[in-house]
Amino acid sequence: MNQYFKSTDADWVKQRIVGFSLFALLAFSALLARLVYLQAVMGEDYQRLSVNNSIRLQIIDPPRGLILDAGGVKLAENRPSFDVIFTPKDAGDARRVLGDLAAYLQVPDDDLLSRVKHTRGLGAFRPVVLRQDIGRDALAVVEARKVDLPGVQVDVRIRRNYLQGSLAAHLIGYLGEVSPEDLSRGALTGLRGGDTIGKSGVEREFDALLRGEPGGRQVEVNASGQVMRVLNTVAARPGHNVHLTIDHMLQERTEQLLEGLAAAAVAVDPRTGRILAMASSPPFSPNAFVGGIDAPRWEAMVSHPFRALENKAIQGEYPPGSTYKIVTALAGLEEKVIDETSVFDCAGFLSFAGRDYRCWKKEGHGRVDIRRAMAESCDVFFYRVAQRLGVDRLAWYAKACGLGAATGIGLEPESRGLIPSSVWKKKRFGVPWQDGETLSIAIGQGYNLTTPLQMAMLTAAVGNDGVRHRPQILDRVETMEGALVHRSQPEALGKLPASPRTLALIQQGLSAVVNGERGTARRVHINDIEIAGKTGTSQVVGRREGGDDYTPPHLRPHAWFVCYAPVGSPRIAIAVVVENGEHGSSAAGPIAREMVKTYLRRPAADPRLALEMSGTPGG
Amino acid sequence: MFDRRLVTNFDWGLLALALILGAIGLVSVYSAVTADPPPASQKVLFYKQTLWFGIGLVVMIASLSFNYRLLDRWAYPIFIACLLMLLAVVLFGKLAGGSRRWLILGPVHFQPSEMIKIAVVLVLAKYYAKNVSPQGITLRELGRPILVCALPVGLIVIQPDLGTAGLVAIIAATVTLFVKVARRTLALLLAAGAAVMPAAWMLLKDYQRRRILTFLDPTHDPLGSGYHIIQSKIAIGSGMLTGKGYLQGTQNALSFLPEEHTDFIFSVLAEEWGLVGAAALILLFALLVFRGLSIAHRCRDPFGTVLAVGITALLFWQAVINIGMTMGLMPVVGVPLPFISYGGSSTITVAICIGLLMNLSMRRFMLE
Incomplete structure (x- = not known):
């Protein structure tokens, strides 16, 4: 080690130490010089800025992305809203200012005062929102009296505006103030209390895309809080525009058809799984939620006997009734307990375990095969099929068809429905399955529950030669300038568990329902478009003997109709439920028929075709 | 046997300096954490910092009580x-504010990136002491120091904590420039x-470039660090010559200053004590x-000299970068001000530094 000092003279180390000392001296001198500049030279300027904490940050809300249909029709946009903001520290005499302001706005002044008191403790420099969305008249008054109202500012904010009123309200959803639970979920970074987020439907599902990123502004304010100078601005990044797969015209027509009913209808493109229309009745107005909904209106919506806020198309669970015979037929043919030549005799009832299980047609259908059984919805035929199948084999097929599970459309909350099995019953009720219950299950009664969307997807798959698709609501995402961010691709989920031969038989049966001489849905028939479908009537209470007694409306059965069209190469599949509508053929069928007509009788009915023709996306 | 020279050579001046700086730190932390009105006040942080100060004294005594060789x-x-702890941070560290910097051991939250600074200085001191020659360090001899430096810097960049990573690199570079590097190597x-x-x-990707630009020039981020620097400058400038008085700072009181008890504590001090107080701190x-x-100069062995230079460089750069940042002269980085900023890891690191400097100072005559 001593060599270090022999070979390198001590002067060398000394030289370095001196050099480093000089460098340090220089650095500390620079700090001192800067300190003198800030405190002695510029001190008074900074002193002035500090007295009022004059440099402040204002957040710029990003415009929320628009929601449009596939063809570019706007469903939700933004409009300016004028909010009155109050910064207590700037006011001087806050009580006096609030009193005057209340008089100008014609509101009780303790209303404003209590709002300010409510938010005390956050720091008096935090602005408080006094009134949201004041009208233009009130705005003019406040602006004119600005000088007498220190601390009061009018802030232009962005409000949601649902252009089509209640159109597709359940699907689009609504906005609300972010809740503490939302904030603590953590997924919503960059959100502050008081921000709005999507609370349901598409607004919730695609919130992250729609929201954008806030910007901000450094401003210098004077003693009464008025902005004197904008020092620096960072523009907000607007949210993306979301195009839905729905067809505006079909959606509108569907909602018209459902008016006055407690009902739901879903239309889907069988080839892709794109949702063409999704309606739930009665509707609600999402505009009522903008800026916060008041208690009485909320109460009215929640307590509505027809459950206005529920999206019945994905949340409503109904026994599928005879529409379920599609599944029973499929299972019977695939399990080879019947074939196309199998014939059963229907005497209007089937006696089993000491009980008569009735067919809907009292006098009986006589000898029926699978095609006739479908067309005329013979219950006895399907009782016999179910007897041979047993509940668990039937349940396996139902689940393989996508029933009893969420469809994966991605709208929350989605109901799963229920497909009962012997294991399920044992677990749920602790008692074994009764064979008689299998008969009820075969015709879609009993424990069975399905949503309209599930039945629409099943029907679509049958029409589409067995290929199942995930239902899609998102067509594409674009930036505010129109650049494509994302385009959904059809997603095949697999095939129905059925051979081509089985599917062909079921398709023939479904066509006969509408187009056959004695089909149960003859009134759905139209000349130019071949529709294939199935009616359903699901009991709310047990089927009554006698039958012509008066039934109160809320106990009448639900009416179902599912269909696809045109037969051969279907472009639309539909499921309609009318609560307490009694007969599928009369209550639900015509609605589906009108939807088919609306969608298929129009030139360029396919939105993709329309896009190709116009050549420009969205707009 | 106990050597009397240890007492006669004890560096009382350095001890006094350290204690004065530590006391200023406690006083400033108290102001920074209690300025908010009661519900937001974080007085408990002051008691914690007092505890850290006490622990720091013990650590300092421990660091001077053995022979530094x-x-x-x-x-x-x-x-x-230290490197393994850094790796542990990257793998299981606590995520806070978008980066993983903390290791949690029971009740103690610990920042290994603080300790690694001292460890890098130690290794470089050992290596350079052996390899220094009249011709200077050659390029081949620099391989190991570069590796020793690159490993922790890489791990800290991953956290990500660009500021601390840069600090480690600057300290290492300073130590390297102190020993003689062959002229050709340096040019190369x-x-x-x-x-x-x-x-x-x-x-680099676009967003990475933007992050570096913001890092170098806060005005690129007028809503974040740019705004903080403006508020910090207002706080410091408004202190003027004699300050607003202890606990009278207004910028601090209304939470206009970010990180007022850690990274921006100099602004609190300068607002309340003015040019007189802030200049005294810089002095x-x-x-x-x-x-x-x-101390480095008076050391008789190369290891001691380089170690003293490294420790001094560590304290120097942290002080200059932190104070420079609050006055808008330096990038906005999460570098604490030694002695003054709130924080356990930082306090302990500084205590080790002072203890080692005293150790070097009092054992300089014990070479043989």
Whole structure:
């Protein structure tokens, strides 16, 4: 080690130490010089800025992305809203200012005062929102009296505006103030209390895309809080525009058809799984939620006997009734307990375990095969099929068809429905399955529950030669300038568990329902478009003997109709439920028929075709 | 046997400097954490910092009580232990504010990136002491120091904590420049750096470039660090000559200052004590640095000299970068102000530094 000092003279180390000392001296001198500049030279300027904490940050809300249909029709946009903001520290005499302001706005002044008191403790420099969305008249008054109202500012904010009123309200959803639970979920970074987020439907599902990123502004304010100078601005990044797969015209027509009913209808493109229309009745107005909904209106919506806020198309669970015979037929043919030549005799009832299980047609259908059984919805035929199948084999097929599970459309909350099995019953009720219950299950009664969307997807798959698709609501995402961010691709989920031969038989049966001489849905028939479908009537209470007694409306059965069209190469599949509508053929069928007509009788009915023709996306 | 020279050579001046700076730190932390009105006040942080101060004194005494030459033997084990802790942070560290910097051991939240600074200095001191020659360090001999430096810097960049990573690199570079580097090697390194920089810049993604630009120039981020610097400058400037008085700072009181008890504590001090107080603090830091350099000069062995220079460089850069940042002279980085900022890891690191400097100072005559 001593060599270090022999070979390198001590002067060398000394030289370095001196050099480093000089460098340090220089650095500390620079700090001192800067300190003198800030405190002695510029001190008074900074002193002035500090007295009022004059440099402040204002957040710029990003415009929320628009929601449009596939063809570019706007469903939700933004409009300016004028909010009155109050910064207590700037006011001087806050009580006096609030009193005057209340008089100008014609509101009780303790209303404003209590709002300010409510938010005390956050720091008096935090602005408080006094009134949201004041009208233009009130705005003019406040602006004119600005000088007498220190601390009061009018802030232009962005409000949601649902252009089509209640159109597709359940699907689009609504906005609300972010809740503490939302904030603590953590997924919503960059959100502050008081921000709005999507609370349901598409607004919730695609919130992250729609929201954008806030910007901000450094401003210098004077003693009464008025902005004197904008020092620096960072523009907000607007949210993306979301195009839905729905067809505006079909959606509108569907909602018209459902008016006055407690009902739901879903239309889907069988080839892709794109949702063409999704309606739930009665509707609600999402505009009522903008800026916060008041208690009485909320109460009215929640307590509505027809459950206005529920999206019945994905949340409503109904026994599928005879529409379920599609599944029973499929299972019977695939399990080879019947074939196309199998014939059963229907005497209007089937006696089993000491009980008569009735067919809907009292006098009986006589000898029926699978095609006739479908067309005329013979219950006895399907009782016999179910007897041979047993509940668990039937349940396996139902689940393989996508029933009893969420469809994966991605709208929350989605109901799963229920497909009962012997294991399920044992677990749920602790008692074994009764064979008689299998008969009820075969015709879609009993424990069975399905949503309209599930039945629409099943029907679509049958029409589409067995290929199942995930239902899609998102067509594409674009930036505010129109650049494509994302385009959904059809997603095949697999095939129905059925051979081509089985599917062909079921398709023939479904066509006969509408187009056959004695089909149960003859009134759905139209000349130019071949529709294939199935009616359903699901009991709310047990089927009554006698039958012509008066039934109160809320106990009448639900009416179902599912269909696809045109037969051969279907472009639309539909499921309609009318609560307490009694007969599928009369209550639900015509609605589906009108939807088919609306969608298929129009030139360029396919939105993709329309896009190709116009050549420009969205707009 | 106990050597009387240890007492006669004890560096009372350095001890006094350290205690004065520590006391200023406690007083400033108290102001920073209690300025908010009661519900938001964080007085408990002051008591915690007092506890850290006490622990720091113990650590300092521990760091001066053994012969520092033991560290020559223990440099690599210490370095590897610190490196493993850094790795643990990257793997299981606590995520806070978008980066993983903290290791949680029971009730103690610990920042290994603080310790690694000392470990890097130790390893470099050991290596350079062995390899220094009249011709200077050659390029081949620089391989190991570069590796020793690159490993922790890489791990800290991953966290990500660009500020601390840069600090470690600057400290290592300072130590390297202190020992003699062969002139050709130095020229080569500079040329290589100048050539690589633009290429690296081209390879970066857009958002990465923006992050670096913001880092270098806060006005690129007027809503974040740019705003903080404006508020910090207002706080400091409004202190004027004599300050607003202790606990009378207004910027601090209304939470206009970010991180007021950690990274921006100098702004609190300068607002309340004015030019008189802030300049005094800067002078104290200058005295500390000169003391450290004179200890380095008086050391009789190369290991001690380089170690003293490294520790001094650590304190010097942190002080200059932090104070420079609050006044808008330096990038906005999460570098604490030694002695003054709130924080356990930082306090302990500074205590070790002071303890080692005292150790070097009092054992300089014990070479044989």
